[in-house]
Every structure is written in C-alpha cells, then in structure tokens.
Amino acid sequence: MAKYPHLISDFLGFVKQNSRSDEASTTIPSSPRETEFLQKLMTKLTELGLSDVEQDAQSAYVFATVPATTDAPVKTLGFISHIDTADFNSENIKPQIVENYDGQSIIKLGQSGFELDPKVFSNLKNYAGHTLITTDGTTLLGADDKAGVAEIISAAEYLLAHPEIKHGKLRLAFGPDEEIGTGADHFNVPAFGADWAYTVDGGPLGELEYETFNAAQAVVTIDGVDVHPGEATGVMINALQLAVDFQSALPAHENPAETSGREGFYHLLNLDGTVDSAKLVYIIRDHDRAKFEDRKKTFQAAADAINARYDVERVHVDMKDQYYNMREVLEKDMSVVELAEKAMHELDIEPLIFPVRGGTDGSKISFMGLPTPNLFAGGENMHGRFEFVSEQIMARAVDVVLQIATDNVKEAK
Numbered sequence: 001m002a003k004y005p006h007l008i009s010d011f012l013g014f015v016k017q018n019s020r021s022d023e024a025s026t027t028i029p030s031s032p033r034e035t036e037f038l039q040k041l042m043t044k045l046t047e048l049g050l051s052d053v054e055q056d057a058q059s060a061y062v063f064a065t066v067p068a069t070t071d072a073p074v075k076t077l078g079f080i081s082h083i084d085t086a087d088f089n090s091e092n093i094k095p096q097i098v099e100n101y102d103g104q105s106i107i108k109l110g111q112s113g114f115e116l117d118p119k120v121f122s123n124l125k126n127y128a129g130h131t132l133i134t135t136d137g138t139t140l141l142g143a144d145d146k147a148g149v150a151e152i153i154s155a156a157e158y159l160l161a162h163p164e165i166k167h168g169k170l171r172l173a174f175g176p177d178e179e180i181g182t183g184a185d186h187f188n189v190p191a192f193g194a195d196w197a198y199t200v201d202g203g204p205l206g207e208l209e210y211e212t213f214n215a216a217q218a219v220v221t222i223d224g225v226d227v228h229p230g231e232a233t234g235v236m237i238n239a240l241q242l243a244v245d246f247q248s249a250l251p252a253h254e255n256p257a258e259t260s261g262r263e264g265f266y267h268l269l270n271l272d273g274t275v276d277s278a279k280l281v282y283i284i285r286d287h288d289r290a291k292f293e294d295r296k297k298t299f300q301a302a303a304d305a306i307n308a309r310y311d312v313e314r315v316h317v318d319m320k321d322q323y324y325n326m327r328e329v330l331e332k333d334m335s336v337v338e339l340a341e342k343a344m345h346e347l348d349i350e351p352l353i354f355p356v357r358g359g360t361d362g363s364k365i366s367f368m369g370l371p372t373p374n375l376f377a378g379g380e381n382m383h384g385r386f387e388f389v390s391e392q393i394m395a396r397a398v399d400v401v402l403q404i405a406t407d408n409v410k411e412a413k
C-alpha cells in the first residue's frame, strides 16, 4: 500500500469540484463555489478525526488541529493552502493520468488538440519515470493549490494513524481567494494560533521561498478636452496622447518582459480611453523596499511632469500598496526557513531558494506577525490548460511536511 493511500484520490476529488474564485465579487469567499468546497472540506476533516475543525468567521478559512503527541515545549506549526483556482476555465475538469512518463514524449491533452510537448515545456524532462496528472486541454487542473490541500491532509492523516511519531501541535488552514489576491487580507492570525507557518503552494520539488516582491497597484485616470478636430487648435487635450506620454515617461525597459531575478518593473496591464478620458492600470514591483519606494516616486513624478503643462490636474494617480517582501520579516529570525531547509536536506531534496517574482499568501501573513515561507506543492505550468503535477512529487511534499513536524521536536530538545 502506498505510504499516503488517499493522497491522489483526495486530490482528484478536489480538482473535479469547481472552486474558482471571482475577481468581480466583494463577498468572502468571493464565490459560492468556494463556500461549497469549504463546507465539504470541513466534513472531510471531521471524518478524518482532526480536532477543532471550524470555519473562521472573519476570513472563511477552515482551520483544524492535529493535536501534539509530545509534551515537549515546541513551536506550534501551521500549514496553509488555498482552495480556489485561477482565472481560467474550471468547469468539468477531467484529469488525465499518464503512468510512467518517459520524459520525452508529447502528451496529448484529451481531444482538445492541445498537447504537452517537451520542446515547448522543457520541465517535462524532469519527470521521466513519474506518474503525471494533466488536464484534458479544456480546463486548468487546479494543482495550484489543491495539490497543497491534499498534501497537508495526507500529512495529517499519516500523523493521526501513527501516534508514535512525536510532533507538536499542528494547525491547518485552507482558505479562499488567493488567486484574486484578497484571501489572506482577512487571515486571522490570533485565531489560527501558530508560532510559525508554511504555505504549501508552489512549483517543483525543492522550492522554498521566503522572498517576494513588494507590490503596488496604480490606477491612472486622465481628463482630456474633446472638441471637433476642426476647432481643436489650442483647445483640445487628447487624453490618449497624455496616456502615451505618461507611459513613455516611465523607464523604457523596466517591464516584466525585460527584467528577471531581483529586477523590479512597471507593468501596464490595462489601457482604455478616448480623447475625452483615459484610464491606465499598472502594477509596480520590486524586491528591494527602498527601490520600490523610489519606483512609486518616479511614477508620481511622471504624472506631475505632465500636469505641470496645464492649469488644472489632468493626470490623477491612485496608488496603493498590495503586499511587501516577506524577507523583511523573516530575516529577523530565519529559524522557520532553516527548519524547512534542514528537513529537505534530510530527505535528499535540494532546496531551491530564489526570490519569487510575485507574492504569496505568506507575504501578507508574515507582515501580520506570523512568519510564513512557502513550500513546493508540485504544480507545474500553473493557471492554464498545460498545468500538470507528478504523483511522486506530491508524495515528496507530504514527506517534507512530516519531516518539518518531527524535526521541530528534535530542535526543541
């Protein structure tokens, strides 16, 4: 029997249940699909014999506890994953299973005409000998982050079945709306009651992340003056021209397509307008807090320079911070990261530590006072039809959770 007998069946059950979040909604969770998923999950956690199964009223996260099997004074560890899926078709997901993949063949995704080709997706070469779970080409898979959900549950199930394994109290959290960037805003750190936590929400084997972007969003609205072109001399102010001027005033190559590693950027992601008015939406990103603040100043200065040409303010900037680099919190005490690093080394997994060019739920939760780096869950090509996950890597992710839980006790002695 497999070490984690329900890992894959749980995962397949989870992905088939649509729980996509809804960016347009202001409710918590953002979609009734998520509410339904969380309800079912609570039933499952209760049936598994977990303690304190409840839905937190503030955040809609479902919490549960694996009680300690030791009296040693150890840190309470939290493991967190999100149950919503990204902005891509998630109806009628039909996972395909490819057993003993050879690492080089093209995998046809159902009858969709789409395929996973190692020439396009070189990551496939890392999976020779693995059993892969893919989509049928019409939906995403939802390994992001139902792999994390299934892995945390399998770890809990394993510990409940093996009371001889010494571990401290573990708190589990399963939440909505990560993909629309709002779920963690409401995370209830006191109610969760962990000392350290990990999100299990990431890519390939070994990923361990504690550095994210600092992030802001800016909406630029531009007021023009629209008159007949024949009478426009000295009167017309073309909002679209000001929009072009504004974009041109930003550093030309500091965009997502031309930066990498720790290089930040300005990203124009929406532009909409007429002569009369225009609206531009940007995100601003940088790992370095000082450079991030400078970027926001540069951005405002671009607007100010255009406004200086007119008697009234034509370009309005509405900028708000979204999240910060969790490294700022974690580097004060790296123990939570070191615990995961050590656990991976003990399992012969090489930790892959690199700055995320994005954020995680842990970015926000860490700034709420609960240090929360991110562990791999195994998903590849996330957020679309090419998503896949390896069964073997999922099992390794469970191994890591268990190793962290047991090492935590050894550390305390």
Ligand SMILES: [Zn+2]
Pocket (backbone or CB within 6 Å): 082, 144, 145, 178, 201, 202
């Ligand atoms: Zn995710």
